[in-house]
Amino acid sequence: MSTLFIQLTDLHIREPGRLAYGRLDTAPYLHRAVQTIELLRQKPQAVVLTGDLTDFGRAAEYAHLRECLAPLTMPYYLLPGNHDDATQMRAAFPEHTYLGDSGFVQYTVQLGPVRLITLDTTVAEQSHGALCAERLAWLEGALNDSTEMPVVIAMHHPPFKTLIGHMDKIGLLQGAAALETLVAKYSNIERVICGHLHRAIDVRFGSTIASTSPAPAHQVVLDLDPEAASQWILEPSGFKVHAWDAERGLVSHLMPCGTFEGPYPFHDGGKLID
């Protein structure tokens, strides 16, 4: 049985009853995502939440987030995004001691055979992200001490250009090249998993694959025009399922949230149904 973990990202939870962008009640979407996770045929070992957990980083939003995540029957790990406030997050989840008391939210977690290393890409009061020398030095130390196992790096801002102009303007504006140089040195890094983009995007990065995941509620409109308008859309939502296989390594699936018609069999009596 392989080890499975979920990447869920960009939940943008608001205070109960308040709408994101005046239109969108994000909580029911998170309920649906949580339900979809709980109904997976193989139970994941953990859920990693790669930032933008709330919309404004307020205490009441985190209290609501806590309630929304309560039905999860496996541990979950939190990372901040540009919409978060680490102080409020720590206060709302005091038993999540890995968040530390202060400073950057960077930690390591053992998910079965895989070591998750998280990076804090946030910049106070800003939408864009950055990795300063201090954060990168910590990562290098963590990588040097994790040479006995496959590693997955999780962070909010993707360290690559997505071609969605308005998102690239608030992308990882500092430290992306240094991160790529560092990542290229370590062939045990299976993935760099990110949020922020509300879409599934994959790129070659260093010696590995970097990707973003869709969000459980709203997606960013796919528009590769550099001057594209900043817009969201209720396209099918989803999350990533990362499974470790002893012979292949990390295998990543995209799972849409919700319930769908089916399943139906392909075959009947050993023959393809005609």
Place this chain on the structure above:
Amino acid sequence: MELERTSVKILQCAKTYSDGTRGLLPSSLDVHPGEVLALLGPSGCGKTTLLRLIAGLEMVDRGGVIQFGQQDVTYLPVERRQIGMVFQHYALFPQMTVQANIGYGLRIRGASPQELKRVVGELLDLVQLNGLEHKRPAELSGGQRQRVALARAVAVRPKVLLLDEPLTALDAKLKVTLRDEMAELLRRLGITTIHVTHDQQEALAIADRLAVMRSGRIIQVGEGEALYRHPKHMFVAEFLGRINRLKRTPQDIANHTVTIAQATVRCPQGLWPELFVRPEDIELKPYDPHLPVATLLQRSFLGDRIHYRIDVAGQGILTAEAHRDSPYLAGDRVSFTIATEHFMPCENDQ
């Protein structure tokens, strides 16, 4: 390859989870430099929690201290503790060869090509994987993968090696072979090792000493043979092997005896209301009216030995084990003896 021999000191370490569950009650334990210590117990006993605390995968409750040698590592994160880990679902790097897997940590730490070659060569010798260095993990057997994982774990000279149910995922026959192999390998490495298992045979075969755990507590620590022969607690006696219980009367307790089938038998001094004895320590003999007598109810031939169930007046049904040539049959009247030193007085809080 010379590895560091570090002591591990666990002082009053407890773990309370966020939902209030106590994974481990305050526990202390000393692991000697270069020793292989097994944490043994049924699931839920706290052995994995204790291992995770030592690894730094969980943080100890306030007040607990963990030391590696002279260094306090209580608040160090996992990646700063210099531990080697081989877990049940250890993961080799699928895209790398055996030698790349073993040498990866050294390469990252900047070892020169010559040093890399030397250390990897030594480790390949040690784990007997010569000739397989260019294979990928998918081409190896379960046992070979296990050995690569072990070699990879020690290549960077960790202070402490942690093994979490390393053989659980393997089939029974392979498990026995690998168990003996691992025992020998750990002796050759001489590294301080903490080994978690629920399998008492695995613990006895691999470890120098065992810490037997139950319900979040360490019940007894000692060498395997000593624990098997002189358990202090009934749980330890029962977990390490099978036992018979013998009841004692107040007169027995006053006289340092136990009454078995109307015969009075001398036993160790102490106020124990019950004594325990292992099946192989009940020695069956031809009927002799001067010795305790029993009726043989059942004889089970197990290949290397014979298992008997005997009915003993005043004590009920006991089990005895004997060599495979033991001649008694169901329905026989037999006698038996138990040597004084084979009575095991234990605490029993169950």
